[in-house]
Amino acid sequence: MSKNDSISMSVIRRLPRYYRFLSELNDQNIDKISSTKLAQIMNVTASQVRQDLNCFGGFGQQGYGYSVSQLKEEIKNILGLNNDYKAILIGAGNLGKAVAMHMNFEKLGFELIACFDNNEQKVGSKLNGITVKNESELDDFCNKNHIDTAFLCIPRVCVENVLDKLYSHGIKNYWNFSHYDINARYNDTMVENVHLSDSLMTLCYRMNNN
Numbered sequence: 001m002s003k004n005d006s007i008s009m010s011v012i013r014r015l016p017r018y019y020r021f022l023s024e025l026n027d028q029n030i031d032k033i034s035s036t037k038l039a040q041i042m043n044v045t046a047s048q049v050r051q052d053l054n055c056f057g058g059f060g061q062q063g064y065g066y067s068v069s070q071l072k073e074e075i076k077n078i079l080g081l082n083n084d085y086k087a088i089l090i091g092a093g094n095l096g097k098a099v100a101m102h103m104n105f106e107k108l109g110f111e112l113i114a115c116f117d118n119n120e121q122k123v124g125s126k127l128n129g130i131t132v133k134n135e136s137e138l139d140d141f142c143n144k145n146h147i148d149t150a151f152l153c154i155p156r157v158c159v160e161n162v163l164d165k166l167y168s169h170g171i172k173n174y175w176n177f178s179h180y181d182i183n184a185r186y187n188d189t190m191v192e193n194v195h196l197s198d199s200l201m202t203l204c205y206r207m208n209n210n
């Protein structure tokens with residue numbers, strides 16, 4: 001087991017927020033920050049901040065706090081945002097369009113190299129400079145290109161066919177918007193499911209229990 005295997009997912013899920021807030025502080029030319037102040041921004045305790053960052057080596061200095069730019073770079077490296085992972089997007093509908101048009105993939109270590117749809121009316125249109133290909137070209141494209149991950153923005157009922165194809169080409173990392181349980185079909189895949197409704201339900205709970 002590597003050191004990183006013992007780090008809990010809740011710590012890992014806080015890292016993007018650390019990175020986002022530190023980037024904002026860095027943009028405001030703020031050089032240093034105490035764990036207390038960082039905790040306030042993160043809405044966690046100072047001891048939680050220290051515990052989180054100690055999982056990766058600490059980075060703070062007694063009596064100084066954290067260097068904003070250094071900590072931002074450390075977290076960037078931990079998250080692996082310096083990579084150039086090749087991604088494809090399946091489903092150029094409302095959601096696929098929003099994902100392709102509004103995400104700054106390069107800043108996040110990804111390059112969106114192709115988009116696919118099976119609707120003739122969408123094929124040939126452009127999303128963020130990328131021409132939407134026919135889904136029938138997927139196999140050929142996967143044969144000719146190295147692909148690290150697929151972003152799935154298709155209806156749940158369409159996923160199985162597409163997933164089987166992608167998996168057969170060795171694609172095992174999925175950013176999944178499709179409400180389909182990928183891990184239940186292929187348990188050696190790395191999946192991040194995105195459910196906007198979960199976030200709204202969490203808000204609902206908090207409003208209900210205020």
Ligand SMILES: NC(=O)c1ccc[n+]([C@@H]2O[C@H](COP(=O)([O-])OP(=O)(O)OC[C@H]3O[C@@H](n4cnc5c(N)ncnc54)[C@H](O)[C@@H]3O)[C@@H](O)[C@H]2O)c1
Nearest residue numbers: 091092093094095117118119135154155158177194195196
């Ligand atoms: N995760 C979330 O939070 C969230 C939010 C909204 C919608 N969704 C889900 O995401 C899916 C997409 O939503 P949308 O609003 O973009 O729908 P949409 O109908 O606008 O787009 C779906 C697109 O997928 C394409 N498609 C269907 N089968 C395909 C296939 N086999 N290969 C390639 N393309 C194919 C369609 O032609 C269409 O362009 C829906 O099923 C919806 O349930 C998830």
